[in-house]
Amino acid sequence: MIIGIPKEIKTGETRVSITPDTCRQVIALGSEIVIEKRAGEKAGFSDTEYKKAGARIVSTAQKVYDSAALILKVKEPLEEEFTRLKDGQALFTYLHLAANRNLGKCLLQKNILAIAYENVESREGGFPLLKPMSQIAGRLSVQIGAHFLQSQNGGAGVLLGGIPGTRAGRVVIVGAGNSGAHACRIAVGMGAEVIVLDIDEKKLNYLDERYEGKVVTLMATSGNLQEAVSSADLLIGAVLVPGAKAPRVVGKEMIATMRPGSVIVDIAVDQGGCIETIHPTSHRQPVYKKSKVLHYAVPNMPALVGRTSTLALAQATEPYVIELVKKGLSKVMEEDEGFSRGLNMRDGRAVHPQMARIFGN
Ligand SMILES: NC(=O)c1ccc[n+]([C@@H]2O[C@H](COP(=O)([O-])OP(=O)(O)OC[C@H]3O[C@@H](n4cnc5c(N)ncnc54)[C@H](O)[C@@H]3O)[C@@H](O)[C@H]2O)c1
Structure with missing residues (x-):
């Protein structure tokens, strides 16, 4: 099998989908890796390292797409990449199709076998390829929030940790899953007051026990949300309904009650x-003001720490790539139920139940 690795082109993206180490292992199993020149540069991996690992370096993205049976990426293909995809090609990457109809239509038209990282499930039922990036985005969300709360960056001038004799800043986190729990960890570490809301009692129980009273946990009822949001210096959105568009949990009337200069980081913007007041931003222009509140909504936050993110992502995808190489796509999809849950599109049909609902067949 020839596996193609294009350079990522989403604004500010720094990750690459494979490390030289994984290349070496995949090539030892008899596969070929074709990688676009300088694809790993921003993550700190040089062409020489890939060459030493046995990969073939090519000068353009088109050459990668033309020669590979499987395209391994980080972010979803952008419009300018649509034409590069070959009919019947396999694609393994983050897709987030519930929020991207144009891409879904393109994959159907081109009969792409599309496996979404975010829908692959482990035997225990979690999402092993979403988890590391959610953890990174969760941890980043608090440091990003702290940055934009500074006066010179447009914020209210609040120091999240406070000092003795002044109140600490308040961080309100909606969603206590992977990203929410990691945001909570950093916010507690900074000495902020932390409130976490979720609809899943088990998630709240876990945080309550782990932080022994340092964190306030609340069920995400509209009353609790209203009260918590209005008092937040930093509001973090970290909700997920797998495979579906994110539910609009915080309405615009709640945002209108926040103090001027408060900050919102909506991690769930990729879904x-x-x-309600969020729209996607980019690393080039990450924030905008609405109702006097700063909104940050970058869908590829882990690109801020490309080295860490690439290592974490490649570590997570490596066993799946190796399984694909050893058994071939069709056999893996038949035998590995968790992996096959990641299958979104095949032969011009939406096969994932949520995608079938959105795109029909
Ligand atoms: N912006 C980025 O760069 C970036 C990076 C990584 C992940 N993400 C995204 O972050 C989001 C969260 O991912 P995750 O891995 O933390 O998900 P997760 O499944 O681990 O956690 C989601 C949590 O949301 C809760 N939830 C669902 N509906 C809710 C509601 N109505 N009210 C309150 N809580 C609710 C769930 O109970 C769960 O605890 C996803 O959309 C993911 O794709 C974004």
Whole structure:
């Protein structure tokens, strides 16, 4: 099998989908790797390292797409990449199709066998390829929030940790899954007051026990949300309904009650966002003001730490790539139920139940 690795082109993206180490292992199993020149540069991996690992370096993205049976990426293909995809090609990457109809239509038209990282499930039922990036985005969300809360960056001038004799800043986190729990960890570490809301009692129990009273946990009822949001210096959206567009949990009337200069980081923006006033931003222009509140909604936050993110992502995808190489696509999809749950499109049909609902067949 020839596996193609194009350079990522989403604004500010720094990750690459494979490390030289994984290349070496895959090539030892008899596969070929074709990688676009300088694809790993921003993550700190040089062409020489890939060459030493046995990969073939090519000068353009088109050459990668033309020669590979399987395209391994990080982010979803952008419009300018649509034409590069070959009919019947396999694609393994983050897709987030519930929030991206144009891409879904393109994959159907081109009969792409599309496996979405975010829908692959482990035997225990979690999402092993979403988890590391959610953890990174969760941890980043608090440091990003702290940055934009600074006066010179447009914020209210609040120091999240406070000092003795002044109140600490308040961080309100909606969603206590992977990203929410990691945001909570950093916010507690900074000395902020932390409130976490979720609809899943087990998630709240876990945080309550782990932080022994340092974190306030609340069920995400509209009353609790209203009260918590209005008092937040930093509001973090970290909600997910797997395979679906994010539910709009925080309405615009709640945002209108926040103090001027407060900050929102909606991590869930890749699934459409869980805050009504949110729209996607980019690393080039990451924030905008609405109702005097700063909104940050970058869908590829882990690109801020490309080295860490590439290592974490490649570590997570490596066993799946190796399984694909050893058994071939069709056999893996038949035998590995968790992996096959990641299958979104095949032979011009939406096969994932949520995608079938959105795209029909
Ligand atoms: N912006 C980025 O760069 C970036 C990076 C990684 C992940 N993400 C996204 O972050 C989002 C969260 O991912 P995750 O891995 O933390 O998900 P997760 O499944 O681990 O956690 C989601 C949580 O949301 C809760 N939830 C669902 N509906 C809710 C509601 N109505 N009210 C309150 N809570 C609710 C769930 O109970 C769960 O605890 C996803 O959309 C993911 O794709 C974004």
